[in-house]
Amino acid sequence: MSITRKNIPLYFLLLISIFVGCKKESPLNSSQVVIAIPSDIEGLNPLFSFSINEANINELLFLSLVKHTWDEKAGDLKTEPMLAKSWEWNSDSSSITLDLRNDVQWSDGVPLTIDDVIFSFDVYSDPAVESYLYGSFIPFYTEKDNHIIAEKTFEKLSDTKLKIFFVSGSSPSLFNLDFPLVPKHVFDKIPRKEITTAKESFNPVTSGPFMFEKWEKNQAIIIKENPKSFLHKDGNIGRIIFKVIPDYKARLTQLKNGEVDLAEYLKPEDVDELKKSDAFIVSSLKGREYDYLGWNNLDKEKFKKNKDITPNKLFGSAKVRQALSLALNRNEVIGSYLRGYGELASSPISPIFKNSVNESLIPYTFDLEKAKALLAEEGWKDKDRNGILEKNGEEFKFTLTISSNNPRRIFAATLFKNTIKQLGVEMNIEQVELGMLIDKINTKSADAWMASWIIPIPLDLKFSWYSNLATTPMNFPSYQNKELDALLDQLETKISKQQKNELYKKIETILFRDQPVTFLYWIDNIIAYNKKIENVEVTPLGTVHHCWLWR
């Protein structure tokens, strides 16, 4: 049969049928889970787990001394054994003795020993390595460059017993010991500065309940169960594929198609359709991320010129900030945009921290009259009746900078612009690329901005609210309050949990009163996963967490 014009469609059909006929059976099976991730990881060395996906994968590949779970009732972390079978603090918590397992091997067959543990502390804190934990070993004995002094910190009591000493007066916790351990016999041979680029950082020797199988760059990371791990149980998930799907619509389509078993950060508008399907469980992770309206508390011109810290003419006053907090109808954003997948925020302390949160604080509610009165009290009046408030000859005008790729914030900013216009405040909205927004916030050159914080666990406030701008670069609004500083300093001293919780409540009251930023709403992370996966726990610590327990 010759190829003629008439039978071209036939050839086309034949070609398609070959494609379809050759379509291999999907590799999905009951012991395998495919998790959608929006971007590829940068490496497989836990020393550089800078992104959440890297942290999630490395948690499965590398053992830690201890692990943490979320105690829903207490609203706090709970520490459980991992490599350390048990531990004992001394009377004043200046040292801890760990009893380690002796049945753990690295994936190349070499036993995991105390030397690996000491090496891990050493390499993580080494300035030459620039690990993600560099500068975080606060309660440990360190050199000026933050490098842990091994001789002062560790004492090998036996092959399985290790004593760790902390700086007296510091406030260490087991969370300081929860990070993935790295193999000494692999990384000791590599100059510290070169670890980041070494091939061992991309083809890892592991110790966790999963082993590295394959990394198809920009496509997928595949890990498989480690049958030798003490965490291994027959019948649990045997293989996890982290599939890179940058486009949101594509992630959603593949979830619906069954090509993906679990996806996070779903949009509220897609939930109803997903819930209609019997194939999925839709859940939401609450209280980890909040949106806020940031106010530059400083006069940006003076700060730029001489690093002078003088109050901003508009936002330097707490009353003005309170007025602005009253002028955004946040419930409308929660109802219309988040469709209920969010709740009002009154401070940076999430409601998940049940014992630390000050429940007596009632979030600011939309009240334009009260806002007007507060602005008038501060001297902002429309004397020339042009519709814009003035004070000392200056009109109340400013620019709100937001990221151009976030429809939620564009919606809220537009709503805000319209309502504060009724107060006599003129606001321009400037949409910029995310990197540019971060630059503006970081250099304190923005008047106001809208962004979000993902809150750290365990609770930490000093990184963003301490007045010293040199040591606290993430105090973006440049809020200054000595009273608050004193409370934050007290938190770092040796005090009981109850005392800490009382301090948190005081801190929250001050931040609520002063509104250095307007705390908007806690945003739920909406997750959908295939019903075939059992034992998934959606907690504030994440969903892709302790996956060796999944069945």
Place this chain on the structure above:
Amino acid sequence: MLLFIKRAATSVLILFLTVSFLFVLVRIAPGDPSQKYLSPNLSPQLIEKVKSSFQLDKPISKQYISFLENAFSGDLGISYKYHRPVSEVISEVLPFTFFFSLSAFTIQFVGGLLLAFWAFHHHKKLLDKFLSSGSIFLYAVPSFVSGVFLIYLFSVQLKLFPSSGVKTVGSLEENFFLLAFDYLHHLFLPVVVLALTGLPVYFKYFRESFEENQQKLYTVYLRANGVSEKRIYLRHIIPNSLNSIIAYAGVDLGILFSGALITEVVFSLPGMGRLAVNAILGRDYPLIVGCTLTAGLLVILTNLIADLIRMKIDKRLVKGLLN
């Protein structure tokens, strides 16, 4: 040879200026690579340490001199994001990019030529009008719309093709033919989407060119001498039309090699477009410069090849191109 030397010298100069300009531009633009270390979980000391090891605390002039020294020895630096040499990161995406772009380009070029030929054959008849209007419609449809539509139709509804990726994730490479089919099966839709954006352009180019050449005196002369229509088309009209189109195709192919961002994102493909854009968003300076250099080299190379083909077709062009 003279042409080659002259073109090479100009190309090197253009590349040098482009890369130098970009080197400075990305550094004076707002933001820097240390932004990603601004996190509650990371210490402020780390940010300072990273800035210093990226040499961001040094003046741009010093950074530039250091870059030139390394670049002349073939070292484009280490990607901040991937922690690997820039050349290695780029070389990983190039084979896919070449295959993907060349496939789409071939469909665009050959498809455009055949459709134009077909339309011209039915000059001003219904089919001609339909193809002309259809090409405008196709040209107006952005690739993210056609991509999502084809995914919905062929992946979601008909389940004929996978919706993303270059191969079945996690599959084992059993044998070459199965693997090749797996790649083709995955790349069918993205190649069609990418080709659809350029196909109308080539169709229009060829169609207009046929029309123009058809009206030229040499065609009338050939017809008057009794030369057959087939010969007039194959030997005269098509070669003459090809000349200007090949010049455009050279630029087009170079741009395709530089990345087809939207198609790559919609279908989750590991190409140059995604690599370059992620480098820009992450302020990965060495990778941005590396991607620009590679894209520039490819555009220059494809243009050079296009000119050589044009000269082969029409010797009169040699003088013109030399000047």
